[in-house]
Amino acid sequence: MNFSIHQASQIGNRKYNQDRVAYAYGRDALLLVLADGMGGHLHGEVAAGLAMETFVESFGQHTHFDDPSDFLTKTMRHAHRRIMDLPKKSDHAFPGTTCVAALIQDGTLHWGHAGDSRLYLLRNGAMLAKTLDHSMVQLWLQSGMIDENEARTHPRRNQITNCLGGVEDMFQIELGKPVALQSGDVVLLCSDGLCGPILDGELAAALAGSPVATALDELIARALALEDGRADNVTGLAMRWGNAEAAHDTEVPVNHILEI
Numbered sequence: 266m267n268f269s270i271h272q273a274s275q276i277g278n279r280k281y282n283q284d285r286v287a288y289a290y291g292r293d294a295l296l297l298v299l300a301d302g303m304g305g306h307l308h309g310e311v312a313a314g315l316a317m318e319t320f321v322e323s324f325g326q327h328t329h330f331d332d333p334s335d336f337l338t339k340t341m342r343h344a345h346r347r348i349m350d351l352p353k354k355s356d357h358a359f360p361g362t363t364c365v366a367a368l369i370q371d372g373t374l375h376w377g378h379a380g381d382s383r384l385y386l387l388r389n390g391a392m393l394a395k396t397l398d399h400s401m402v403q404l405w406l407q408s409g410m411i412d413e414n415e416a417r418t419h420p421r422r423n424q425i426t427n428c429l430g431g432v433e434d435m436f437q438i439e440l441g442k443p444v445a446l447q448s449g450d451v452v453l454l455c456s457d458g459l460c461g462p463i464l465d466g467e468l469a470a471a472l473a474g475s476p477v478a479t480a481l482d483e484l485i486a487r488a489l490a491l492e493d494g495r496a497d498n499v500t501g502l503a504m505r506w507g508n509a510e511a512a513h514d515t516e517v518p519v520n521h522i523l524e525i
Contacts, residue, residue, distance in 0.1 A: 277496030361431025448507030
């Protein structure tokens with residue numbers, strides 16, 4: 266497989282960084298995964314970390330995936346169960362986290378998510394596909410009750426309706442439609458600390474021509490500057506696919522969980 270990849274995270278103006286991000290690859294498949302621990306629950310970073318560990322461990326048990334979407338679904342459900350097995354932090358809630366994950370095999374992108382961490386598929390400087398947030402604000406936007414500008418600044422924009430952990434009956438994974446990648450395509454996973462302050466078009470333009478490492482670091486710095494003094498944790502993973510990128514050949518699975 267040929268790809269370039271970069272992951273990065275900044276704490277912003279929060280006391281703790283509850284975002285987690287990782288990737289792993291073997292001979293025929295590449296895994297990308299990101300989670301944003303819910304700040305409203307104690308130890309959201311533990312839930313996010315469990316999501317990373319679960320995906321990376323499960324990926325390492327395979328050399329080929331007969332059904333990539335089934336892998337994503339079962340692994341995210343397993344991570345949810347592991348979080349629910351943690352001791353309760355109050356009378357009604359467990360630690361919680363968003364999660365967005367992608368698996369690329371045979372040149373095809375498969376993905377699923379829960380919450381408001383996003384995946385973008387970018388092609389030729391334009392957005393080909395993206396996840397839709399699981400939030401009340403997203404539902405109001407889709408129904409026409411508010412417009413995009415109102416959604417971006419709405420006081421309830423961070424209140425999500427779906428997550429791993431948190432509340433037992435709250436979790437479900439939403440799968441995207443698989444897409445055959447073309448050379449030069451970029452896949453971006455990010456927490457709401459990045460996609461909240463920056464418009465979709467700006468994300469796409471920044472990643473169109475620059476190396477993914479340069480573009481992602483600049484986007485994170487821009488998000489922090491735009492939210493100066495009130496910035497959330499800002500985390501992203503950007504991957505460019507294609508023959509012009511570095512070859513990653515291995516017989517033994519390799520994983521990179523960003524140290525935070």
